[in-house]
Amino acid sequence: MARRIEVTDGPWRRVSPKQVGVEMVGGIVMTLLTALAAAVAFLLDIPMLGAVLSGVSLLSLVMVLFVPRRVRAYGYQLRDDDLLFRRGLLLQRFVSVPYGRMQLIDINRGPLARALHLSELKFVTAAAATGVTIPGLPEEEAERLRDSLVQLAESRRVGL
Amino acid sequence: MSPSGDSRGPLADGEWHRLHPATPLLRGGIALVAILGGLIANFRDRFVEFAVGVQEDDPLDVLIGRGLLLPGLLIAIGVVGLGILGFYLSWRFHQFRVTDEVVEVRSGILFRTQRQARLDRIQGVNLVRPLLPRLIGAARLEVSVAGQDAGVRLAYLRSAQADGLRRDVLTLASGAKRQTAPAASADQAGGVVAQRIGELLAPELDPADAEVRSVVRIPPLRLIGSILLSETTVILVLVLAIGGPWIVLSDSWYALFGILPALLGMGSLVFNRFTRSLRYTIAGTPNGVRIGYGLLSTSNQTVPPGRIHAVSVKQPLLWRPAGWWQITMNLASGSANQNGAGTPATTVLPVGNRADVERVLALVLPTLSGPDAEGVLRAGLEGTGGADGFINAPERARWLRPFSWRRTGFTLTGSALLLRSGRVWRSLVIVPQARLQSVALLQGPVRRALGLATLHAHTVSGPVSTRLDVVDADLAISLFADVSAAAVTSGAADTTHRWNASPDQVPA
Numbered sequence: 001m002a003r004r005i006e007v008t009d010g011p012w013r014r015v016s017p018k019q020v021g022v023e024m025v026g027g028i029v030m031t032l033l034t035a036l037a038a039a040v041a042f043l044l045d046i047p048m049l050g051a052v053l054s055g056v057s058l059l060s061l062v063m064v065l066f067v068p069r070r071v072r073a074y075g076y077q078l079r080d081d082d083l084l085f086r087r088g089l090l091l092q093r094f095v096s097v098p099y100g101r102m103q104l105i106d107i108n109r110g111p112l113a114r115a116l117h118l119s120e121l122k123f124v125t126a127a128a129a130t131g132v133t134i135p136g137l138p139e140e141e142a143e144r145l146r147d148s149l150v151q152l153a154e155s156r157r158v159g160l
Numbered sequence: 161m162s163p164s165g166d167s168r169g170p171l172a173d174g175e176w177h178r179l180h181p182a183t184p185l186l187r188g189g190i191a192l193v194a195i196l197g198g199l200i201a202n203f204r205d206r207f208v209e210f211a212v213g214v215q216e217d218d219p220l221d222v223l224i225g226r227g228l229l230l231p232g233l234l235i236a237i238g239v240v241g242l243g244i245l246g247f248y249l250s251w252r253f254h255q256f257r258v259t260d261e262v263v264e265v266r267s268g269i270l271f272r273t274q275r276q277a278r279l280d281r282i283q284g285v286n287l288v289r290p291l292l293p294r295l296i297g298a299a300r301l302e303v304s305v306a307g308q309d310a311g312v313r314l315a316y317l318r319s320a321q322a323d324g325l326r327r328d329v330l331t332l333a334s335g336a337k338r339q340t341a342p343a344a345s346a347d348q349a350g351g352v353v354a355q356r357i358g359e360l361l362a363p364e365l366d367p368a369d370a371e372v373r374s375v376v377r378i379p380p381l382r383l384i385g386s387i388l389l390s391e392t393t394v395i396l397v398l399v400l401a402i403g404g405p406w407i408v409l410s411d412s413w414y415a416l417f418g419i420l421p422a423l424l425g426m427g428s429l430v431f432n433r434f435t436r437s438l439r440y441t442i443a444g445t446p447n448g449v450r451i452g453y454g455l456l457s458t459s460n461q462t463v464p465p466g467r468i469h470a471v472s473v474k475q476p477l478l479w480r481p482a483g484w485w486q487i488t489m490n491l492a493s494g495s496a497n498q499n500g501a502g503t504p505a506t507t508v509l510p511v512g513n514r515a516d517v518e519r520v521l522a523l524v525l526p527t528l529s530g531p532d533a534e535g536v537l538r539a540g541l542e543g544t545g546g547a548d549g550f551i552n553a554p555e556r557a558r559w560l561r562p563f564s565w566r567r568t569g570f571t572l573t574g575s576a577l578l579l580r581s582g583r584v585w586r587s588l589v590i591v592p593q594a595r596l597q598s599v600a601l602l603q604g605p606v607r608r609a610l611g612l613a614t615l616h617a618h619t620v621s622g623p624v625s626t627r628l629d630v631v632d633a634d635l636a637i638s639l640f641a642d643v644s645a646a647a648v649t650s651g652a653a654d655t656t657h658r659w660n661a662s663p664d665q666v667p668a
Binding site for chain 2: 003004005006007009081082084090091092093094095096097098100125126127128130132156158159160
């Protein structure tokens, strides 16, 4: 009965494996911070808060263990008329954005990603729910991708 | 620029124009004067006593007695004069123009602002008449474009001019060749008073669209019934029925301080809904659907074709015996503040029966007509599941939708995606494919275990949720492919940004 959704439509382009490092560090920092807060809570004799915080800490540790697989789950395809994006292991999400609907494309770099020469590409359409962000792209690839997508969006411009 | 056979009104000739001379007063000036007057009346005695040290004397007597009448008068006149000058300048510097491409407003004396709305990006034109401006024959024209609080407001214009300008803006935006005859002047014999009364009573002040008739009429009784049977009223009654006795029995009158404001808020909500919907009209015009609201303050919005991003037809449980439905829509011209009559209303039909629903849907979604559309609509609204044209969720979806799984389904027509859901609160959502921004396919652990998935058709934000919550996983994958392909082809074939342009006019 259980079925995993899979859009089989050509090869997926994956993000840089270095993105694992970015997300890993973030997760570890989160784990340590919550663990520290839990310890302080226990020391101050607030066991309820301490328990909750240690739970959160444990959860983020588990998340850290899954980071490599989660990063491998990011993928995108430049199809003829739209951009297909996927992410997520437990919560899977596939999004198709027609090129003509893209209103603007952002390139973002966090401090950690910058150190590893990675960029994040964010697509904005008129719908707030679209929420397509491709992380972990090598800088020059991100810029190339943005330029070609802007060009595609321009040539297929449609109304709202 | 404009050809000789041009029928455009005097305000849409591409030159800069000024607003109604009473504009500063209407935009807060009256409130200022009233507040100042009230303050002065209240504090005069105290102020005089404090400043002059004389009691029970008229300030004028005091001034005369001290020989200060002239300076006092001069100061008073100076203050008033400055105020008038400020108002006058702000009016003089507030100008607008309507060219072939844009509607443009510039304003401000020291800090100048300039705002443009591109005509081919217009999402709606709203003609609003709040009570006070309405009494002196003024109206506000709002040209909304996509985006939060984006758009141009022309506040205020003379009523008759505002009508003409709305027609001109819409005609220009539609891309149609201008050939209609100039509208007859609304000025008639009978004097200013008669004209004013005529304007006040007329729901539609547009002489050129005199033949426009509302396709739906809401009897006041139905309106009252629909409000009485709404969830708000039920909550109100419950609060009163439980809270009232409790307060009396437990002698805890302080609770009134908590309940009363909530009750007042709910009451005013209900009252506003009532007065707003009391003179509801909806009609099709060549330039889109025109929806009118309001009894004392009226608002009249025109939504050109192809500006409606999603439509939902809903039936709350309590409305089912009466067979009433409500229609709402998603517009790109969302406004952050939803209070006041000026904001674009997202309610297309506050309450109506099946026939009303069909007529309104034919207006707002003209592409959804045809011989089989009626059957699809009937199935979508009243169907209970099975093979009725909709593809429904499998039985294992009952874990997530115990009542409505039979009815939770979709169908794709040539132009729209229809999503049906809800057994208790029935709802049908129609998304024109040409308006789809993107499509998402989602699956979490629960749905994965059940072999289900969720499809989310992304449109601009609004009251209509365009999600298909449960659908068979394999079907969802093919539906995802179909919808994303349809979004591309429909979007590319769409020409509604210039809705009346003849094919040779459409720019490449």
